[in-house]
Amino acid sequence: MGKHTKRYDQGEHYEALGNDYWALFPADTTAASHCVAARIRPGFETVRKPHDDCEEYFIVLEGKGEIFIDGEVTAVGPGSVAMAPPHALHSAKNMGTTDLVYLFIEVFPGGVPEKMRDWRQVVADFEKKYAVG
Numbered sequence: 001m002g003k004h005t006k007r008y009d010q011g012e013h014y015e016a017l018g019n020d021y022w023a024l025f026p027a028d029t030t031a032a033s034h035c036v037a038a039r040i041r042p043g044f045e046t047v048r049k050p051h052d053d054c055e056e057y058f059i060v061l062e063g064k065g066e067i068f069i070d071g072e073v074t075a076v077g078p079g080s081v082a083m084a085p086p087h088a089l090h091s092a093k094n095m096g097t098t099d100l101v102y103l104f105i106e107v108f109p110g111g112v113p114e115k116m117r118d119w120r121q122v123v124a125d126f127e128k129k130y131a132v133g
Contacts, residue, residue, distance in 0.1 A: 008037035017041065023036050024037055027106075038102055040065065044110075050088055053086065054086060056090060056107075059102055061101045063101055067082045067090070068093070069084045070089060070094065
């Protein structure tokens with residue numbers, strides 16, 4: 001794989017709130033997006049939250065789950081694509097017995113905000129904000 005082509009598990013790995021993520025094309029390397037692969041274990045879900053400055057796209061690669069977007073819950077599986085518009089609460093939940101694996105791509109119409117350029121700090125702040133206990 002090259003600089004502009006990656007498998008979903010070839011990015012920089014990090015964990016957040018019990019889930020695994022790989023930053024494939026992170027915000028500090030692009031002009032207007034942030035692309036991450038997510039692996040949600042059976043029974044786990046992501047934090048329900050909005051983004052004010054981007055649209056977020058979900059592309060499901062493996063597993064079965066539910067995507068919550070703006071009050072609507074939809075069953076998803078391999079090949080499913082979803083979009084959370086700016087300001088919409090959204091989350092993903094694994095409803096299966098195997099990992100739910102998907103790409104999420106945040107698209108910033110005005111370009112990646114400066115606060116997102118240090119995406120590792122954004123992840124650390126996110127964990128502090130939503131940590132249980």
